[in-house]
Amino acid sequence: MLYVVGHKNPDTDSICSAIVLAYFLDGVPARLGGVNPETQFVLKRFGVMEPELIRSAEGKEIFLVDHSEKSQTLEDLEKGKLVGILDHHKIGITTSEPIIYLAKPVGSTATLIGELYFKNTLDIIGGKNKELKPDLAGLLLSAILSDTVLFKSPTTTDIDRKIGKKLAEISGIEDIQTYGMELLKAKSTVGKMAPEEIVKLDYKEFNFNGRKVGIGQVEVIDIGEIQEKKEKIYRILEEKLKEGYDLILFLITDIMKEGSEVLVVGNKEAFERAFNVNLEGKSIYLEGVMSRKKQVVPPLEKYYKEISNKK
Amino acid sequence: MLYVVGHKNPDTDSICSAIVLAYFLDGVPARLGGVNPETQFVLKRFGVMEPELIRSAEGKEIFLVDHSEKSQTLEDLEKGKLVGILDHHKIGITTSEPIIYLAKPVGSTATLIGELYFKNTLDIIGGKNKELKPDLAGLLLSAILSDTVLFKSPTTTDIDRKIGKKLAEISGIEDIQTYGMELLKAKSTVGKMAPEEIVKLDYKEFNFNGRKVGIGQVEVIDIGEIQEKKEKIYRILEEKLKEGYDLILFLITDIMKEGSEVLVVGNKEAFERAFNVNLEGKSIYLEGVMSRKKQVVPPLEKYYKEISNKK
Numbered sequence: 001m002l003y004v005v006g007h008k009n010p011d012t013d014s015i016c017s018a019i020v021l022a023y024f025l026d027g028v029p030a031r032l033g034g035v036n037p038e039t040q041f042v043l044k045r046f047g048v049m050e051p052e053l054i055r056s057a058e059g060k061e062i063f064l065v066d067h068s069e070k071s072q073t074l075e076d077l078e079k080g081k082l083v084g085i086l087d088h089h090k091i092g093i094t095t096s097e098p099i100i101y102l103a104k105p106v107g108s109t110a111t112l113i114g115e116l117y118f119k120n121t122l123d124i125i126g127g128k129n130k131e132l133k134p135d136l137a138g139l140l141l142s143a144i145l146s147d148t149v150l151f152k153s154p155t156t157t158d159i160d161r162k163i164g165k166k167l168a169e170i171s172g173i174e175d176i177q178t179y180g181m182e183l184l185k186a187k188s189t190v191g192k193m194a195p196e197e198i199v200k201l202d203y204k205e206f207n208f209n210g211r212k213v214g215i216g217q218v219e220v221i222d223i224g225e226i227q228e229k230k231e232k233i234y235r236i237l238e239e240k241l242k243e244g245y246d247l248i249l250f251l252i253t254d255i256m257k258e259g260s261e262v263l264v265v266g267n268k269e270a271f272e273r274a275f276n277v278n279l280e281g282k283s284i285y286l287e288g289v290m291s292r293k294k295q296v297v298p299p300l301e302k303y304y305k306e307i308s309n310k311k
Numbered sequence: 312m313l314y315v316v317g318h319k320n321p322d323t324d325s326i327c328s329a330i331v332l333a334y335f336l337d338g339v340p341a342r343l344g345g346v347n348p349e350t351q352f353v354l355k356r357f358g359v360m361e362p363e364l365i366r367s368a369e370g371k372e373i374f375l376v377d378h379s380e381k382s383q384t385l386e387d388l389e390k391g392k393l394v395g396i397l398d399h400h401k402i403g404i405t406t407s408e409p410i411i412y413l414a415k416p417v418g419s420t421a422t423l424i425g426e427l428y429f430k431n432t433l434d435i436i437g438g439k440n441k442e443l444k445p446d447l448a449g450l451l452l453s454a455i456l457s458d459t460v461l462f463k464s465p466t467t468t469d470i471d472r473k474i475g476k477k478l479a480e481i482s483g484i485e486d487i488q489t490y491g492m493e494l495l496k497a498k499s500t501v502g503k504m505a506p507e508e509i510v511k512l513d514y515k516e517f518n519f520n521g522r523k524v525g526i527g528q529v530e531v532i533d534i535g536e537i538q539e540k541k542e543k544i545y546r547i548l549e550e551k552l553k554e555g556y557d558l559i560l561f562l563i564t565d566i567m568k569e570g571s572e573v574l575v576v577g578n579k580e581a582f583e584r585a586f587n588v589n590l591e592g593k594s595i596y597l598e599g600v601m602s603r604k605k606q607v608v609p610p611l612e613k614y615y616k617e618i619s620n621k622k
Contacts, residue, residue, distance in 0.1 A: 096608075
């Protein structure tokens with residue numbers, strides 16, 4: 001049986017893309033972790049069930065969506081049969097046999113599914129050219145809006161806007177902006193959440209030239225929502241650092257101001273050098289930085305590669 | 312400027328796919344080595360110029376076709392900007408930023424270009440939906456016939472056959488089989504070639520868990536063509552082994568008998584274990600083995616991974 005699965009600590013794109021791609025591939029949508037409040041809002045809004053929680057790849061055919069890195073996927077991926085990947089991140093895996101791989105620098109994985117659908121060409125990645133129903137179109141639209149922060153993130157492309165508009169028509173969403181704000185508010189329930197939950201909400205682990213680096217992110221409409229929890233979050237990150245990390249960053253992204261406060265724990269020199277900044281306290285505000293993928297991962301990866309080459 | 316380039320020691324698929332994809336991407340077709348006799352025959356047949364020979368990625372935008380492994384591409388790839396990959400081999404690279412990547416287990420890269428063209432969807436990988444002229448359709452057909460050994464190789468899929476047929480119609484090739492035999496004969500000029508040239512003809516280097524492995528291949532219609540050169544080829548491989556190789560294999564593939572005689576130099580135990588065979592002399596005939604990619608690389612990669620894990 002084919003399982004379509006997004007990354008650990010799934011966000012709306014990982015959950016919704018898994019559900020919709022599984023529909024086209026006649027597979028089972030799956031997830032590697034809990035469904036966050038924003039995604040819960042989306043699934044409820046369109047009346048779609050949560051994907052199945054899986055913990056092992058053993059005996060399964062696997063199609064990854066929205067990620068390719070080993071640190072973000074099933075621990076025992078090699079026990080299953082990886083048949084394909086659909087993603088919009090950097091290439092994070094090598095394989096020992098040919099597989100289907102479609103990746104492209106667009107705002108979300110959902111954008112790619114939409115693009116293939118509207119071109120009637122899902123069969124390129126092994127899918128059937130079935131009809132996209134309004135509920136599933138709504139999931140894809142939500143994933144695009146979530147990943148591109150309502151088309152404001154620097155990862156946004158014209159393709160995201162074009163596909164988003166077409167999906168809105170099918171799904172019956174008349175005003176994308178209004179729906180998008182509802183979505184962001186559902187995400188921004190951080191005011192009510194415990195610091196432990198906030199840290200886990202959207203946390204990803206990376207391996208940069210052998211060094212383990214964690215990067216968490218939370219998006220807020222008003223930074224005041226999280227202000228009083230920052231100290232506690234910082235202490236949780238310090239504790240987490242002991243799990244073999246070289247560096248942990250936590251981005252508090254202010255959607256309205258379009259920038260992020262970055263909490264830095266661990267190898268502060270790496271952070272300062274990678275971003276060419278001076279860190280004086282525990283955190284620094286980086287104007288315009290909204291995308292982990294496009295603005296945070298590349299400079300860190302470059303830095304770790306350089307120091308590794310010097311050795 | 313965007314350069315579209317195939318692998319080192321280019322074969323017909325690497326050269327022809329680079330030419331045709333460059334046409335759709337408005338880029339420059341390029342190559343990393345000499346044009347072999349078969350490809351020369353194809354270019355002459357359809358009146359198309361050789362791609363430009365390049366030696367460095369510096370200052371260039373690069374789109375790779377028919378490969379992704381670092382050992383098979385430009386030495387200084389990181390000095391250029393890698394924008395995309397179109398391939399039918401295993402995933403052999405990771406990147407630090409998102410790129411376009413389309414891979415799929417079909418018989419040739421040319422098959423994928425043809426598939427995108429007939430679906431009017433080359434824009435998915437950044438191409439323009441221009442018309443495919445008969446000469447370029449002829450190149451793609453030739454690449455498919457070459458890589459799938461006239462649809463006989465186990466890598467052949469129904470997609471290759473379907474796309475090949477459509478390309479034949481556009482290119483004006485009325486009888487695919489007859490043209491295919493002409494092509495294979497052009498390849499099989501090994502009878503006239505020096506052993507040094509035969510070894511270089513289609514030679515690929517791999518890195519399996521830190522071990523350097525070379526796998527060369529030559530396809531013949533009649534194994535007699537090469538019989539008397541085998542000893543000399545073996546001595547050349549023994550000499551080559553000193554360049555830091557753990558193992559070198561050389562496949563003499565008999566297209567008609569559909570099997571390969573494999574010359575083995577270096578770590579013979581690795582070969583025996585990977586293929587579960589007993590090697591008594593310098594070579595062994597493996598019935599049914601025609602594809603380096605599908606039948607030779609995977610067992611070797613698996614073996615080297617396993618011994619590396621045991622350490």
